[in-house]
Amino acid sequence: MDIARFIHVLGIVIWVGGMFFAYVALRPVAAAVLQPPERLRLWEATFRRFFTWVWVAVAGILTSGVWMILLMGGFGRMPPHVHVMFAVGVIMMLIFAHVYFAPYGRLKRLVSAQDWAAAAAALGQIRNLVGINLMLGLITVAVGTAGRLLA
8 A cells, every 4th residue: 555655646746746847937937038939849848758757647646546445445435535536636637638639749740840829829728728737736635635634
């Protein structure tokens, strides 16, 4: 159980922490100091590296979460906050998959084609969805840490 919990928390730290850094620190600085072509190239390259780690984190989070639930007797024996964490986590994973396969796919193609206006629109869609996922991630962390107090 301790190994599963470690994998779970590590995956969450990587994913939610990465979104926080990108959204709160990197995004405003990149917008302030880089022209669109350089900024869009930076984001495409950053996402290429970060999204690889997010796929690893998502696999670890989902696997370890299900593993812990099964070790504790299955979903029927879980307190409500675990159901909330699981549901929100799955929603976050679906949003990430959409980001990866739709707007990020467009961003890669458009940056390669140097279509800066369309690439900026794809980046804006990614920004909005990452903002939603960041909020959901922070809520899930709060539920996970405070949920036991409510149960």
